[in-house]
Amino acid sequence: DTSAKKIALSNNYAGNSWRQAMLTSWGKVTGEAVKAGTVAAADPFTTAENQATEQAAQIQNMILQGYDAIVLNAASPTALNGAVKEACDAGITVVSFDGIVTEPCAWRIAVNFKEMGRSEVEYLSQKLPQGGNLLEIRGLAGVFVDDEISAGIHDGVKQYPQFKVVGSVHGDWAQDVAQKAVAGILPSLPDIVGVVTQGGDGYGAAQAIAATDRKMPTIIMGNREDELKWWKEQKDGKGYETMSVSIAPGVSTLAFWVAQQILDGKEVKKDLVVPFLRIDQDNLETNLANTQAGGVANVEYTQADAIKVIESAK
């Protein structure tokens, strides 16, 4: 019985549509759970500046506030370990997701980012068996997700040597930054056949490329509604083909249920894996229809989903 338990969400960043969708999903799902009396409280907290030190302080405050569990999307996989350790020592259950932490006492709901990067190249190899030049758009330098996805992409290129990464820019996971970076490097690049991305930057790349007289390469998308819409337009007009892959913001609700299960006394493995959400040419329309205008393609999880994930990990 967890009806007296209080759960907190520690979130490091709210400045993009993915995070906003994540917070919305959290609010929706936990709101119902609280109303149903499953848990006593599920309060979300966001830091202002997307900084590990700020989030560490936030976690320490949560310890003081007496939460029973903390669900955590971390600014850094390692820099919060000190605070997470203190929470564990105070008897608090810590479940990290998306931005996971390496502290052994915490649970991790991870997406295999490396695999995500590799699968992008794999997709391209099927679509363009003859290979060619690729442009890589990376995220924020020094952040672990960026490093993981990029490593996966480079693994993929090693696996399919017909591809070659001829340019690499940092788009900071923001459309406008990506657009700017791509526009800057594009004039000096040879022909490119594909753009591998990390999510949230495909539309910016498309814009930058559309501004030149180049042929539109295959741009891997990141599940944003504007990307999907642009893809749909291209698909309808010119039969443009690509795929879109990202982690679903609703994974926060999975983390919530996992935390609830742990509080309920369930035996749960420390490392759980969720699949990333992939959209392909054939299911584009259904996904687009289900996505809020301007938002991100999303899946929300139920308690039953969580139990299934926990069981399958055993």
Place this chain on the structure above:
Amino acid sequence: MNEVLKAVIAVDDAKVSFGAVKALDGVTLRVMPGECVGLVGHNGAGKSTIVSVINGGLTPHEGSVASDGERLERYGINAARARGVRCVFQELSLCPNLSIVENTRIMHRHLGGFGWRRRAAKIIETSLDAVFPGHGIDSGRAVGDLSIAERQMVEISMAFSNAGVAPRLVILDEPTSSLDASLARQMLDHVRRFVAAGGSVIFISHILHEILETSDRIVVMKDGRVVAERPAPGFDHHGLVEAMGTVAKEETAQRSTREQSTAPLILSHQTKGLPFTALKGEIIALAGLAGHGQTELLLALHAAQSGAWLPERDPLVTFVAGDRRLNGVFELWSILRNFSIASLGDLTRHGLILADEEQTKGVDWKRRIEIRTPDMANRILSLSGGNQQKVLFARALATRAPVVLMDDPMRGVDVGTKQEVYAIIREEAAHGRTFIWYSTEMDEVRLCDRVYVFREGRITAELAGDAVNETNIIAASFEGVAA
């Protein structure tokens, strides 16, 4: 040759130029032990420059510096200080954020080590007691909290203080400009005591009677050269003015009392003491000991009459700063821009600046008030202190404001220029302008129609007509001291 051997400092044929300006054009100056050398000259004559040469701050482009008969090849600030050369600069050269004790530490480089605070306090307090007996300044106070007169007292005492290397030559560049008569007296007395004990002093001032009564020898500079040099008794006031080359009409006589009561009231202000009023065409002095609320009244009058949010179409007041570094000059600008800023409203159409008219007006005023510069487009900082002050004067007079507030504006202005400015003031007053004038100099106070005397932040007396004289003012200034 013998003279050179004995001289504390001997500068020989020093030449310094800043671009086209020859600040020093072959100056030879010797200072003997046990003498006070008075140095006078018009604004921009080169006095401050020769001071910089002597204290090691400036290496002359030609010429040499010798001390105790030894020619000094690598002369610099530290060499000068090691030989006991000390300097009081005219503008504030203390750190306002530090306490007096900490400033003493800065001034005396070798004071370090454990317990320096105690030693520094002792050094500066001893010196303050010696120069200004009964000064009442606590050496733990921050310099920024002191009045301008108190700062100057600290600075003077600092120069005479002894922290190991005894001062041998003290240079005073207009030290009395912010001191009232009694403090100036104390300082001059100390200079005499110091000289009698074998020390040397170079004393620069535009207040000639101070020079005449304190110096042993007077050196007159003009346009970067020494034009006269004689023992002090060889000069009188008139002779000195003549030697400086200023054709000044010695006209410090009091204004003839005019029929004022009929003039309309133009400004009134409620103060803590007597009420303050000003009539059209009046010249009003704010007198009393330095730092007793005169500047505050001027600032209050200015603040009450000028808008901080919207430009005034017809401003009632304009202001001539005395502390020009703080609230006078715009250092990045040319002389012309510095001059025109207050009257810019009249030089614009629909907010657009009429460059030609600005230029014309600038050239006109350069001539009227004789600003010593080849070109009004030069930077304001290329002017000597006194000439900068003239620009500030011109700035205020060029406006249409009927009331001019003046915060001891004649600091560092030479005698000749002063006479010209006095004449302009009188003329403008005759045309109906009102001047409210804070001054530390009795000669200037006597030029005024009416005098408000300040004491501890309030107006304690109002003198008019024949009652405006030194005795009455001093009496009013010290009123209530005993109480």
Place this chain on the structure above:
Amino acid sequence: MTFRLSSDALRLAIPALSLTLLLAAVFWLQPRAMSYVGLNLLFNLAVPIALATIAQMLVMAVNDLDLSMGTFVSFVACVTATFLRDAPAVGILILAGAIAIYAGLGVVIHLRNLPSIVVTLGMSFVWGGLAVLLLPAPGGQAPDWVRWLMTVKPPLAPMAIVASIAIAAVAHLLVMRSSLGVLIRGIGGNQRSVERAGWSIVAARAGAYGLAGLFAVLAGIALVGLTTSADANIALRYTLLSIAGVILGGGEFIGGRVSPVGAVIGALTLTLAGSFLSFLRISPDWQIGAQGAILIVVLALRLMLNRLEKREKRR
């Protein structure tokens, strides 16, 4: 004669009072914080911030501003979590070199008469780049002694409080009481007069920057001690935080008016303000805005107390 506080003491009274008020509010909202463990949790992350604030204060004392504080502390954190643990000698050498570069910046800024803002802006890219090169992905581990130092449990008061007091005391001695401190503040107050007294301004400025570098290095080490590992972006917010801390503590941008004790109090206040907010439980949309609001409130408090001070002075 009536009792009169010196302006330095008043400068301190204001931040101290705002900290007390905020602390009272936090205790009222969350009585649990009123314990040994609670205080440590509230304040331990303020320790590196306090050190960085002192570093920033030293630069501000000579009328400069350091926009690279955050990236520099991040860089130091990366060095601490990698070299200082695996090869202490190399680590110490790198950190000493970094301090020397800081001192060098002071020299260059003075000699070439450069605006410190631009030079440190440039340096912020350099430190950021070096940090990314060192740790392309977050990681590393805090040396054991650092970890021990930051988690030690002294008797009576928790580590965070003891450390804050120690930092304030050392910085006070260094900046307010020593000759070097007087010289540094003197440059901020009136550089020309210090020069005329025969001091080498270059050396003094190098000293100020070098000391700032030293305190910033300590900040980075302390930070890693708390977080156990580092990443290249770990302390970016320290730039603005340290400036805000100095200002909250009664320091000023120009004129050499600084207060080390105030700066430490300012850092504690900033940290506490964040906690206060999370105890209030505001809607997520406005949580970020509330951080701005609390800064405004704390600074408005400063203004109110400043007014009191002025009235006090006039009397």
Place this chain on the structure above:
Amino acid sequence: MTPLFGLFGKPWIWSWLAAFTVWFLTIMVTLGASTLGLSQAALTFAAFSVIVGIGQMFVITLGPGNIDLSVPATMTLAGTVALKLMNVENGMILPGLLIAIVLGLVVGLGNYALIKVLRIPPIIATLSMSFIVQSAAIWTNRGLRIKPPTMLAEFTTSNTLGVPNVAIVALLISLLAWFLLEKTIYGRWISAIGQSMPAARMAGIPVDGTRFVTYLFCAVLAAVAGYLLACFSGGAALNMGSEYLLMSIAVVVIGGTAVAGGDSNVPGIWGASLFMFLVVSMLNTYGVGAGIRLIMTGLIIISVIMLAGGRRAGM
């Protein structure tokens, strides 16, 4: 002095030289084939930096300590709200622009109110304000990306006679700024205030009014930049301004405007904006990694200021 030599005395020349060098090095990679593409891209993206940079420059001209850190948040809020209001309808383009400008005015008003009424130093006042504005942007539509009206999207992304339209807009704004600074009484006023606020007050300048207008102007330019950028990049994002915090300051100071205030420089902003874009492009083109790229950017900034600053000090 020959005219050419005189040119080297201008503070803005160095940023232009730097931009040109980097541009040349980049096009040489493709032996000139990328000239047109790169130049157009540079002009386009420099335009946004120029617009926010000009606003920031006016504020920085007001003297030490004056800076507007709310620029990114203002851009975000203006972009978000304007696109939401326009809702992809061409007829709403003008109302959208108007609402952006009004939002700019409101933010500017808020900024100056904090600075003036509460006496909070600008750097902290505008930082606090930016948190509140950012919250407001989140609150309005929670980060949903709405597309710009087609006409506007078309306008912002296309060229006129080979020159990007946004660059033309930025040029017009620059001309206006230059005119204000050089030819009007307002320009004199802000320069005077930047050199000495007390002196400006005593010279009869309406100091508060002038400063107020300047903060308004800066916020409005940020709002306009946000509006254009949102349309250009196909929708407003909550993080779209964040890049422009450092950028707006960097282009001002690299462009040769005096950081201590009183002296501003419009041409330099263009040079610096082009340079800031091109240097990243160059390093990307040469395939340099993020770490090295950051270090190089920093070192180049410092070298530019050393060349420029050193010359000025010597004059």
